[in-house]
Amino acid sequence: MGMIDPPRPEATEAVKVCKGAGIIPVMITGDHPETAVAIASEVGIYDRTRHKALSGRDLDNLSDDDLEKVAYDTRVYARVSPGHKMRIVDALKRRGHVVAMTGDGVNDAPALKRADIGVAMGITGTDVAKETADMILTDDNFSSIVAAVEQGRIIYANIRKFVYYLLSVNIGEILIIFAAMVAGMPVPLKPVHLLWLNLVTDSFPALAIGMEKGDPDIMRRPPRKPGEPIITASRWVGIAVQSALIAVATLGVFWYTLHAVLGPIAAEVCFPWADADWIPSGIAHILGSSGDVMSDTVAMKIRARLETFPGLAYARTVTLTTLVLAELLRAFSARSDMYPIYKIGFTTNRYMLYATGASFGLMLLVMYTPPLALLFSFVPLKGSDWLIVIPFALIPAAGSEAAKIIRQGFGRHSLQ
Incomplete structure (x- = not known):
């Protein structure tokens, strides 16, 4: 027995x-x-x-x-x-x-x-x-x-991704304003636009990132070091790259749109580093008979006039729309440090679909509702304008996805 x-x-x-x-x-x-x-x-x-x-x-x-x-x-x-x-x-x-x-x-x-x-x-x-x-x-x-350890790892990873995403998009917004000021360009985003970005565009997707189920291999990774910070040195590099891509895409579409509407604006007016010698017809009368010599005072008058020029409102609308779409697409990419979006799937986090859909839907509502558009200084975009917005908006997310594929190729699966 x-x-x-x-x-x-x-x-x-x-x-x-x-x-x-x-x-x-x-x-x-x-x-x-x-x-x-x-x-x-x-x-x-x-x-x-x-x-x-x-x-x-x-x-x-x-x-x-x-x-x-x-x-x-x-x-x-x-x-x-x-x-x-x-x-x-x-x-x-x-x-x-x-x-x-x-x-x-x-x-x-x-x-x-x-x-x-x-x-x-x-x-x-x-x-x-x-x-x-x-x-x-x-x-x-x-x-x-074991299940509790897995959930703890998922929560910690989501906190990292949450902070990583918010820092990259917010630093990107700071770079946009700072670079425009240094370059002497008109400000691409007004204060009300920045408020919109922080309250509506950034917050909803960031909360959805916190609801991620975690990467499938999260229990096949070694534990993190006890004293390791949430944002490591490699992640700061990633934040810097993503912020730069966001700023480049946004300033690029702003520059392109202004040129499309106003032409290559006078060097001293919007782009002091550019090589151009004419101004838009809507502000030509400011120069008078001495238009060939632009003093600092005249340049200031032209910049002030540009603030009321319809083309600038249009350029800012295209710019903000591009930035909003870029940040929403970036949120999808931020769902995983290791796996490209086509591997984890676009629809596997329904909260992200709700968040990005709500953020983008509110943007369209404000843009195409005249009283709200006036309040936010928006100009309704035409179908052809989206052909400008979408390519520029894809740049940050495309850069993030490319980095994941490259890291996998070199055997580095995720940022640490």
């Missing part, structure tokens, strides 16, 4: 997922060493060819320094006392590991408290263990811990 207390069927798969995620499962038990080794081998924790198994007596013969040296390769601890459990936790922490400890009894409480994350059993756990723990498993299932 024999007795057996087999592990749960899902335990083996949970251990496999942990190992793929860079998490090292370790068994600490009061059972006989042979029993502990047999169970640990069955679920994939212990490999007789590579791992060690220590008993409580072995631990008594090891100093703290010696235990620290063997702790990494030891996967089974048997016949241990509460004091042994605390020593094991301390040894792993001294090696730089983040330690999660599970337990259900009163004798587990000291180690639960000492660990970085104490996990108590909700069904079989004692009140002392539950009060000491940081987390309680309501189903007493090890696989629930």
Whole structure:
């Protein structure tokens, strides 16, 4: 007659997922060493060819320094006392590991408290263990811990993507205004346009990014370093590149549209760095008979006149529409650091569809409703205008997608 207390069927798969995620499962038990080794081998924790198994007596013969040296390769601890459990936790922490400890009894409480994350059993756990723990498993299932780790990684990754997206688009908007001022151009965006971008265009997609389900390989990546910032050096480089692409696309469409409406405006008026010697007919009368010599005063008058020129309102509308569409397309690309949008799918995050649809729909509503268009200084765009908007709006998202493909080609799957 024999007795057996087999592990749960899902335990083996949970251990496999942990190992793929860079998490090292370790068994600490009061059972006989042979029993502990047999169970640990069955679920994939212990490999007789590579791992060690220590008993409580072995631990008594090891100093703290010696235990620290063997702790990494030891996967089974048997016949241990509460004091042994605390020593094991301390040894792993001294090696730089983040330690999660599970337990259900009163004798587990000291180690639960000492660990970085104490996990108590909700069904079989004692009140002392539950009060000491940081987390309680309501189903007493090890696989629930793995699921919690996965959700934690998804949440952290979404926070990163949320911040990454908002910084890239907002710094891009700053660059647009700053570059226009330095170049002596008319301001491409009015204050009300910037308010619109921050309240409507940027916020909805950013919230939708927070609802991402996570990359399919998120549990096949190593854990991040404990002291690693949300925005690492490589991510700052990515933010700088994306911000520059947004600024280049927006200023490019502004420059192109002004030229299309007004012609190559006088060098001193809109583009001091350009080589042009004529001005739009709508402001030609300002120069009078001495139009061939443009003083600073005359240039200031022309810039003031440009603010009331219909062509500038049109150019700003095209520019803002391009920027709005660019940021919405960029939001789709920001859903994953690793996978191009065609791999994760356009429709896999319905919240992103709702957010971008609402943002763009409100933009169209304001543009094509005369009272609102007047309030926001918009000019209704014609069908041909969208042939200008769309190519420029695709530039930032296309750059982001190209970077992912290049990183995959070089074996770097994501920004760290």
